[in-house]
Amino acid sequence: MNIKSVTKMAFQSIISNKMRTFLTMLGIIIGVFAVIVLISLGQGATAGVTDSISSMGSNIISVNVFDRKKSIDFNDVYEFEKLEGVKNVTPVYTSNVTIKYELETTDVSVTGGNENYLSINNYEIGSGRAISPVDVDYRNKIAVIGLTTAENLFGKDDPIDKEISIGGEKYTVVGVLQDKGSTITGDSNDTVVVPVTTIMRQSGTSAVNSITVQANSAEESVTAKENVENYLLDYFQDEDSYRVFSQDEMLNVLNQTTSMLTAMLGGIAGISLLVGGIGIMNIMLVTVTERTREIGIRKAIGAGRANILIQFLIESSVMSGVGGIIGAVLGVVASNVISNMMGITYKINLPVIIGAFGFSLAVGVFFGLYPANKASKLKPVDALRYE
Amino acid sequence: MIYLKDITKTYDMGSVQVQVLRGITLHVAEGEFLSIIGPSGSGKSTLMNMVGCLDVPTTGEYYLDGKEISTYNEKQLSKIRNQKIGFIFQKFNLLPKLSALENVELPLIYRGMSSKERKQRSIEALEKVGLTDRMSHNPTELSGGQQQRVAIARALAGDPPVLLADEPTGNLDSKSGSDVMNLIRQLSEEGKTIVLITHDTDVAKEAKRTITIKDGLLLDNIIN
Ligand SMILES: Nc1ncnc2c1ncn2[C@@H]1O[C@H](COP(=O)(O)OP(=O)(O)OP(=O)(O)O)[C@@H](O)[C@H]1O
Numbered sequence: 001m002n003i004k005s006v007t008k009m010a011f012q013s014i015i016s017n018k019m020r021t022f023l024t025m026l027g028i029i030i031g032v033f034a035v036i037v038l039i040s041l042g043q044g045a046t047a048g049v050t051d052s053i054s055s056m057g058s059n060i061i062s063v064n065v066f067d068r069k070k071s072i073d074f075n076d077v078y079e080f081e082k083l084e085g086v087k088n089v090t091p092v093y094t095s096n097v098t099i100k101y102e103l104e105t106t107d108v109s110v111t112g113g114n115e116n117y118l119s120i121n122n123y124e125i126g127s128g129r130a131i132s133p134v135d136v137d138y139r140n141k142i143a144v145i146g147l148t149t150a151e152n153l154f155g156k157d158d159p160i161d162k163e164i165s166i167g168g169e170k171y172t173v174v175g176v177l178q179d180k181g182s183t184i185t186g187d188s189n190d191t192v193v194v195p196v197t198t199i200m201r202q203s204g205t206s207a208v209n210s211i212t213v214q215a216n217s218a219e220e221s222v223t224a225k226e227n228v229e230n231y232l233l234d235y236f237q238d239e240d241s242y243r244v245f246s247q248d249e250m251l252n253v254l255n256q257t258t259s260m261l262t263a264m265l266g267g268i269a270g271i272s273l274l275v276g277g278i279g280i281m282n283i284m285l286v287t288v289t290e291r292t293r294e295i296g297i298r299k300a301i302g303a304g305r306a307n308i309l310i311q312f313l314i315e316s317s318v319m320s321g322v323g324g325i326i327g328a329v330l331g332v333v334a335s336n337v338i339s340n341m342m343g344i345t346y347k348i349n350l351p352v353i354i355g356a357f358g359f360s361l362a363v364g365v366f367f368g369l370y371p372a373n374k375a376s377k378l379k380p381v382d383a384l385r386y387e
Numbered sequence: 388m389i390y391l392k393d394i395t396k397t398y399d400m401g402s403v404q405v406q407v408l409r410g411i412t413l414h415v416a417e418g419e420f421l422s423i424i425g426p427s428g429s430g431k432s433t434l435m436n437m438v439g440c441l442d443v444p445t446t447g448e449y450y451l452d453g454k455e456i457s458t459y460n461e462k463q464l465s466k467i468r469n470q471k472i473g474f475i476f477q478k479f480n481l482l483p484k485l486s487a488l489e490n491v492e493l494p495l496i497y498r499g500m501s502s503k504e505r506k507q508r509s510i511e512a513l514e515k516v517g518l519t520d521r522m523s524h525n526p527t528e529l530s531g532g533q534q535q536r537v538a539i540a541r542a543l544a545g546d547p548p549v550l551l552a553d554e555p556t557g558n559l560d561s562k563s564g565s566d567v568m569n570l571i572r573q574l575s576e577e578g579k580t581i582v583l584i585t586h587d588t589d590v591a592k593e594a595k596r597t598i599t600i601k602d603g604l605l606l607d608n609i610i611n
């Protein structure tokens with residue numbers, strides 16, 4: 001008894017009932033499809049978030065202040081620059097305001113920073129100039145805007161030296177930033193940066209929202225972070241008053257969250273694969289009953305238990321295997337289409353595809369085992385008697 | 388060739404036990420042509436299934452070719468069915484989705500024969516029953532007589548020494564029936580050991596010897 005003949009037999013009986021075979025395979029197709037699409041998109045989204053955090057700049061430590069009684073003022077910020085391992089510091093003050101140019105308006109969050117803000121956040125000037133120390137010292141009413149904001153307000157016109165109104169006060173646009181692309185967290189080009197001193201006075205506050213610290217290097221960011229934390233503890237005398245995040249930590253937290261999410265989605269999809277397997281088992285059991293007489297005939301002319309077992313196992317694994325291949329192809333195509341639509345970068349993930357296919361095959365074998373065993377155990381006389 | 392010693396078969400029907408065979412001793416010599424007659428329900432088919440290793444006796448001994456078969460396991464029995472025995476059923480028992488040729492090939496597939504040899508021997512068997520022109524037809528496209536001849540070709544393809552026919556003409560008109568009987572007589576002349584069950588006393592007389600079974604017991608033993 002060679003495998004080739006049994007495989008041929010299995011294919012013959014699968015093909016002889018096309019509709020049922022298709023419906024049975026559908027469970028597996030959907031399962032494999034769902035696993036591949038959900039995991040691929042999950043990983044694509046993870047990569048997107050990671051990219052957007054990385055694009056914030058390297059060696060970045062951000063400090064957020066929550067204390068109600070005591071605050072960090074603009075001048076306190078420069079104490080951080082003296083700490084070991086720290087290269088640059090910028091205070092950050094963000095406020096959401098409406099921006100107007102002639103008749104155009106747009107809602108953007110306006111960020112106040114010092115002369116280091118742009119370089120720390122990896123922004124490059126495309127035209128015009130950046131914020132200078134003088135602008136910060138003299139509270140100049142100038143603004144550097146992103147490409148999208150420029151387009152929204154000025155269309156095709158050159159924004160440089162134009163006056164815009166930020167929260168009702170007049171600012172002069174002195175620079176436009178280079179394209180920084182968009183990430184999962186939003187369009188990095190839709191931004192307005194002004195001197196922190198200017199926007200703080202306009203808002204009538206002396207306390208900054210947060211401070212961004214740039215370490216000398218990735219290696220020194222650990223030391224820098226420790227020093228920043230020590231300084232803050234000394235300053236506030238309360239660990240709950242502030243929060244220090246290094247970029248590494250943020251990446252870790254986010255990666256953990258997203259990979260947990262991906263695993264969860266994959267798990268749910270995996271359950272649908274399992275359900276597909278139960279569908280196969282169900283159909284195979286029906287098939288065994290339907291084909292009792294055939295099994296009897298085969299046994300009467302010399303088929304052993306192993307022959308019948310293998311025939312039925314091959315039938316169920318061919319169904320799940322072919323279903324797996326179809327599901328994988330559809331899954332890859334759909335992942336591509338969806339990720340294009342959502343602007344996520346999608347890479348073909350071979351281990352996931354192979355894993356999903358392998359799992360579907362295993363499901364077919366596992367759920368085929370019981371019906372096949374049942375078929376092979378039928379006694380020839382009883383099977384022949386069956387109508 | 389076939390030696391049954393004190394064979395009994397009891398079916399356990401839950402509350403009651405039905406003894407279908409009540410101690411049958413029977414010897415069939417090599418090359419002999421034996422017919423079995425008896426009323427319906429007397430246990431003929433049950434006995435035949437025992438001889439064909441489709442079923443095992445409750446008690447008693449069964450020797451085939453001098454070997455004690457009743458102790459064989461399922462795997463050994465399937466080998467015996469495949470190599471030593473050719474079965475011809477009243478209802479033909481062909482696989483409906485396979486062509487005539489594929490049906491005839493089936494026992495050879497289970498024997499593990501190469502596809503070339505298989506095809507050759509199957510065609511030879513179909514030649515013997517005069518159906519080479521219907522090889523690619525499915526059973527549903529064949530008449531009852533033709534189907535039974537395909538079934539005979541299937542029983543012959545593996546060249547087993549023993550042929551068991553359980554009412555082979557039972558579902559056929561008299562013309563097809565006599566065709567089938569001619570074939571069986573010819574096979575007997577070629578030296579096959581044949582056991583034939585029938586309700587037709589004229590058909591039974593074709594055999595060298597006829598036994599009668601009634602209520603699970605061997606009643607008569609007539610040399611024709
Ligand atoms: N699996 C079974 N379970 C219970 N009883 C059975 C079983 N198989 C056969 N019998 C009983 O055994 C008896 C003999 O059956 P068998 O088929 O051998 O008769 P037969 O002589 O071949 O009859 P016929 O001429 O009608 O074919 C019958 O009464 C039948 O009901």
Ligand SMILES: [Mg+2]
Pocket residue numbers: 431432433553
């Ligand atoms: Mg009978």
